[in-house]
Amino acid sequence: MPAAFKDYYATLGVPKTATEAEIRKAFRKLARQHHPDVAQAKDKAAAEAKFKEINEAQEVLTDPEKRRKYDELGPDWERLQHAPPPPRRRSSGVGQREEAQAREFHFEGTGFSDFFEQFFGGGASRTYGFPPGAGGSARGSGRQRGADIEGDILVTLEEAMHGTERPLRLQTIDPETGKEETHAFTVRIPAGASDGRRIRVPGQGAPGYGGGEAGDLFLRIRLAAHPDFRALGSDLYFDAELAPWEAVLGTELVVPGLSGALKVRIPPGTQNGQQLRLRGAGLPKGKSGERGDLYVVAGVAVPTVIDAEERVLWERLRDRSAFRPRA
Template sequence: MAVDFKDYYQSLGVSEDASAADIKKAFRKLARKYHPDVAKDKSTAEAKFKEINEAYEVLSDPEKRQKYDTLGADWDNPNAGQGFSQGAAGGFQAGGEDFSFSGTGFSDFFEQYFSSGSRYGGSAYESYSAPRGGGARRGHDIEGDILVTLEESMQGAVRSISMQTANRQTGKTETTTFQVRIPLGVKDGQRIRVPGHGSSGTGGAPDGDLYLRVRHAAHPEFTSNQSDLYHELDIAPWEAVLGSKHEVPSLDGPIKIRIPEGAENGQQMRIRQRGLPIGKSGERGDLYIVLNITTPDEITTEQRKLWEQLRDSDASTNSN
């Protein structure tokens, strides 16, 4: 099953020597534009959102980015990417079958080279052959990735997945489509079991299972840690010193908060029960506002005088 190369730098609109900060900035700008909840043209936005998420998934991770750069223009050379954990061309191999998916949010190129899950489950490293004496053998389990938005985790969802299976012995290819339920409050790294969608069993034994490892889609406003969410809020130095009021986003809508006087850089403000659901318990994680004290890129002559007055005042106070 052939795969198409993905130019992740082009997807984010950055150069190959872009810094980590530039990559994050480019992603956040595009994510705000194409996020399915805010985009005007939702039909094209969803595909674009998945594309930039996949690109950011690779380029924001130093190890994955290094591997991607190693592939380079020679990516389709049979010897390219040696040392990668590769599966079938375009998906996975288990037993005597090749697998590829659509509907998971990741391309075949990503699944082949950058999937976070193991390629095989059970004893899938064994060569494919019928058991001696005609005995039965359960099919191998397989594992892939599925991109889940924070909004889907917040509400739960149902995803339609198509799987193409090619039998290397017979040459036959079969495509099946099935529904996968995204559990309420599903966490990053959690696995969703889809029974009976692994490789085929032999001798009348059952088929293996498919395990989809959840990857939370990168969000322009939040990062997740288990059921907690984190939002970075930039504040000016005088806001940190004097205190201030701000409106911050949450998955439920905007929230008004007060920054206390004397706030410090990196300080976290906790808003209880505004994170992701914790299963069906009715409880939720928390939302943490992380304060980033920023300085202006440019200042006017008048502003400079005010900063100098503040400096001189502070020096005078400390000398007494």
């Protein structure tokens, strides 16, 4: 099942020479435009697909290692497309039986494209081969449990906030018979699912041998990048750009919280990088009902272009102010 090439630069509408900051800026702009929660109900499915596409593009292009690999891959695409699957797509156990378990897997519904899964290790592909007698085999009976499959599933912050159900389709190709099988099932993403957490889907791994039971599928949650928030555990961070006078004099901001907008008072004398905590406005912490916090991170932005009148005012402030940051 060859994967179609993805032009991530075109997806984000940036040139190949774009800096990381330019790529993130382009991502944020598109992400706000196509965020599933912003789209009209009738366009929701299309917006969701587009949102995942741009998320995948930024995932590759903002990671220096992945971007380098992607850039190197470009010219060799045609050749690599017909090459045998990379070793990581095979069961990693020892012995010939594990090698025999080397199946090709193809997911639909995880939020990652086949192309991403094949070349950037973010999607479904990793398997553990369990040697006979280890991890669930019936010893001495000739039965062997099938290998587990590991994959990633892209989850938006909103989905992590409220929980969701995701229909998935798993296609496998038996390397010996060439037989293709499709399994459709639904995975429930619980509210409070944090980045890196695994969800087990019993019996959806590789088939067993000699009557042994099938392995399991383990899906690792990957929280999608959000145009407004950064997530760390159950805490959210909102980077608030402030004008110098807002930082000095204080102001009031409206922050787009996941459960609705929140008013935040920026106190006078707010420093660059200062964090203001909004208790309980983050992501849920598992089943407890407790929520993490939302941190508003102040960043003082300065104008790069000023007119003559503004210059006069800034110069007057400079001459009048007793503030000496390096004193």
